[in-house]
Amino acid sequence: MKSIRNDHEVARDLAGEAGQLLLRLRARHGFDEPEVLRTLGDRTSHEFLFSALGRLRPSDAVLSEEGVDDEARLSSRRVWIIDPLDGTREFAEPGRTDWAVHVALWENGELVAGAVALPAQGSTLSSVDPPWLPEERPSDQRLRITASRTRPPEFVQRMANQLGAEVVPMGSAGAKICAVLLGVADIYVHSGGQYEWDSAAPVAVARAAGLHASRIDGSELLYNRADPRLPDILVCRSELSGMLLASIRDGADLDNAGPHAGG
Secondary structure (H helix, E strand, C coil): CCCCCCHHHHHHHHHHHHHHHHHHHHHHHCCCCHHHHHHHHHHHHHHHHHHHHHHHCCCCEEEECCCCCCHHHHHCCEEEEEEEEECHHHHCCCCCCCCEEEEEEEECCEEEEEEEEEHHHCEEEECCCCCCCCCCCCCCCCCEEEEECCCCCHHHHHHHHHHCCEEEEECCHHHHHHHHHCCCCCEEEECCCCEHHHHHHHHHHHHHCCCEEECCCCCCCCCCCCCCECCCEEEECHHHHHHHHHHHHHHHHHCCCCCCCCC
16 A cells, blocks of 8 residues: 555545455456355455554544444544445446445544545546536536436436436446546436445545535535434536426425435
8 A cells, every 4th residue: 555644645545445455356256146245345345444544543433334333433523434335236246337435534524535436447536636527517418317226216207307317327326426526427316315424435525526415405414423324415516406406306395205205
C-alpha cells in the first residue's frame, strides 16, 4: 500500500486495495459456487478494511455492513462507514462490473471524505479528486434514471414516463451513483430500504463533485445514527433536483402514500 497522508487518501487507497483483493478472489474461486463466493468476498474485504483502519486510524470508530455494530460509535467524533462489498449479487455473476467497495469518513455530523472503488471497471472515484462534471448537460439528451435491477421503486417508471426518461437498471448503489458521476446516467433514485453504508461513500464523492444528494422528500441524509437504516435517496445534477423532487412527490401522492413508502 502506498504512503497515506490524509483521510481522503486513506479512503481512496483502502477502497482500491480491497477492490484488488476482491478481483483476485473472484479470479481464483470462479463462479461455480456463487453463495460461497459472496460470503468469501464480504468477509475478505471486511477483514482487510477493518484491520487497515485499526492500524491507520486506531482512535476512530468503524461502522461496517459486515461487522458488529459497536454503540461506542455514537459518542465518537470520527466514524468510518464502510461497505466492504456493495453489490454482492453482481460480484458473484460472471461478466458483471456493477459492484463496488465503499469507504467513507463521518466527522462531527458530516461526511468529510469518501471513495468508491469499481474494481471490475478499473477505477476508483474519490473525494481526493472528484470527477469533473460539465456545467450543462445537452438539452436534447434524454434523461437517464438508474435504479435497482432487483428492487426498483414503482414510482420510478411513472417518473420516467412523466419525464420522457430512460430507466437504466443496475446493481450496487455505489455503481449507480458513480454512473451519475461519470455521465452514464443523470439520476439515481431509490426507495424501499437501504442502510448508511450503502450510500455514505458515494454520497461523499457526489457532493465533492457538486451533485445534489438528499432523501426523496428533499430532507437531509443523516449518518452515524443509532438506527443505521436510510431507506431512500436521490442523487442528481443540482439543476434537476427541484423538478425531480416534485415528480417524486406527485407520484407518491398518486399512490395515496408518503414519499418514503417502499416500492
